[in-house]
Amino acid sequence: MAFLKHLKPFLALGFLLSCATVQAEDGYRLWLRYDKVDDPALLTSYRQNVSAILVEGTSETEKVLQEELKNALGGLLGHDVPLAKTPRENGTIVVGTPSTSPLIASLDWSKELEALGPEGYLIQSTSLQGHQTIVIASASPIGALYGTFHFL
Secondary structure, eight states, rough: OOHEEEEEEEEHHHHHHHTOOOOOOOOHHOOOOOOOOOOOHHHHHHHHHEEEEEOOOSHHHHHHHHHHHHHHHHHHHSSSBBOSSSOOOEEEEEEETTTHHHHHTTTHHHHHHHHHHTTEEEEEEEEEEEEEEEEOSSSSSSHHHHHHHOOO
16 A cells, blocks of 8 residues: 555656647537548549639528638638639539529529428539539528538
8 A cells, every 4th residue: 555655646747747748629629620631642632623612692501601611621621712702613612502592593403402301402513604513502501501511
């Protein structure tokens, strides 16, 4: 037992030193971690295929998903991805619903989206205004949000 008496200060010191290397994280980062992609080939591919973010609609949900895409892609790609008002180049990510986005309405996917229900979504590569885009579409803003998180 005398042995434990002398060991306690060393155990306490070991505990304190191990705590110094632990990084505190908030709940958001525990759930959604958008660290830069560390595979060089994959990072190059993602950067070549994602050039801008275009979210049409003004609901609170659409504002949140635009911010989430901007934060997430900035973290994953290691640089800011600009917001766009039109698909001006290949690699624009277009998100929305037929009722809030003329671009998504022009795809004529309403029947397919309605069949998926309000929480369903489609993620598809397609051409919009002459540019290859990634479209995340839903019948409702909440479905578009779910699709965005699935995409990320």
